[in-house]
Amino acid sequence: MFRHALSAIQNIGHRVIEGMWRLGHASRFFILVLLKSGTSLRRFGLVIRELYFTGVLSLIIIVVSGLFVGMVLGLQGYETLQKYGSESAVGTLVALSLVRELGPVVAALLFASRAGSAITAEIGLMKATEQLAAMGMMAVDPVSRVVAPRFWSGVISMPLLAAIFSVMGVYGGYLVTVVFIGVDEGTYWSQMQSAVDFRFDILNGFIKSCFFGVAVTAIAVFEGYDAPPTAEGVSGATTRTVVSSSLVILGLDFILTAFMFRGVS
């Protein structure tokens, strides 16, 4: 019994040390990717190609989810606000929830499972099939040729996707409350406009999504590059990308929110 407890504690210790080791490794890799980004910026075609896979292919899921999230927000918001006779504030509720929190966070979660996992799987498979080694043999650095363009494409597309998500949500809310329920159109927009501040809400939301973009793609490229070169290795890495980037998004969101919105309300 005592021995079991001891080995359990030992196990936890090992895991913590292992985690620290991986974190250090990942950070070093992140710096390396930044240092080797010169090629991607000089040959922007490489990044554009990857933008197609990370951005364009994520568009459908972002648009559809944004629309539905906005519709649900409109419906729930209306139901609740109506009890206090403030259904005119529904536009404010929809827009503030989306712009400050749901837009950046949900878009980033979707992005992690759509584009992040794809990036990990692709890089991991290229490693498993010796494509990265072959590239190194041809005197082409795989980090600057394969990893960096994918990283930058993720960093660029994340804020754009989050903005598209929020706009779709605002129109989803509009559809439900104004078109279906019959809240006055002018009220919907003017309440929203008087409550949403450009610098405070929209800019901060944008900054959040930039942070999420860096975090998710950094995790995705690291997991792919670090994956054991086997089928299980790659599938495990893909899962880890989704799990750890989701956790990082939520944790980071809390920290950023505390920084940005502290001192108000």
Place this chain on the structure above:
Amino acid sequence: MTSESLIEVNNLSFSYDTRPILNGVNMRMQRGQVVAIMGGSGSGKTTLLRLISGAIQPTSGHVKFAGEVVHELSRDALFRLRRKMGMLFQFGALFTDLSVYDNVAFQMREHTNLPESMIRDLVLMKLHAVGLRGAHHLMPNELSGGMARRVALARSIALDPMLIMYDEPFTGLDPISLSVIGNLIRRLTDALGMTSIVVTHDVQESLKIVDYVYFIADGVIAAHGTPKEVRESVAPFVHQFVHGEEDGPVPFHYPAQSYEKDLELEDCRV
């Protein structure tokens, strides 16, 4: 003689973790030579190629390429050196997101400023040499194993390097492509004055085209010589290998405890 060697392998040792793979290997390769490396499966041939290309660091000894010690080079210098090397990977390693054409053109685009029209001509020439000019628009997943290997071969000779290492170029080829590729390796080597290292199990085919043969066993060079010497050799090791006999000094089995013990037959016998 040593002064003209393109590659010198001196007392090279390497181990994965604690398991020694190579144990003091010595080799010399001249310009214009085709050299075969033979040895049982798992004897460390691929490892040797990786050491020559500087992908892994030896535990002791060194490889000299054109006078430079490979594992002491800085990263940039190593990359400069690798532009003079080509390598055909054992499993092809084609870039799966690029077409056959783009695979062959990859190095030309990365390392040269050639105009696209000239790249096109070069790529089609290389593909023609391996008999796949008509397949230039296909993606790697649309190729058979043998075709993929031939494309990989075309890709590795794209920039006419000084040294090409072929890791088992003959596996998965039909007899016709096999002799075509064999002759191609010989012709390329002669025409461009490069050096070719061919890792192969195909003894008969390779003896026809190579200038020199090294046999690896137990982490050392067990035997070496010209094809003529090899064919006439009476050394039991070489004889076993050249004639493909099961019994002999080359073990077929990976080192293990006794078979009876593994199958837990010992107790039954008592």
Place this chain on the structure above:
Amino acid sequence: MQRTTMDLWVGLFVMAGIAALMVLSLKVGNLNVYNPSQSYILTGNFENIGGLKVRAPVKSAGVVVGRVTDIQFSTQTYDAIVTMSMDSRFIFPKDTFASILTSGLLGEQYIGLAAGGDEDMLTDGDKIMKTNSAMVLEELIGRFLFDKAAEE
């Protein structure tokens, strides 16, 4: 070849993203009405600000003309100093009356400006002299009961 269609899609994607950012800024965030880069600062002392918060709107005749940027407590006068950033398109006379109002019965609190008749206008850094505190519900009820008691 194949690259151009891909480029086209990426171009459309980037356009859509930038358009979304524009919509957020202009339609949702109303960037055009209130631009903090062209603004001037006014202050005002209030005896009681109630539930007024930083970033609350400053309205005149119901139109947003500025925002509260800072709320401090003064140890000299023992009241609240409210700093407002005003849209520079709107200027007000010196004797403008500032009061803290509530939208709806329980809604958000904001500062309402009622213009006076003075010839001189308030400029950057000026202080609004005539202010009216927030109505605090408890005080209101208390005063009501007091009045009732006095009547009897």
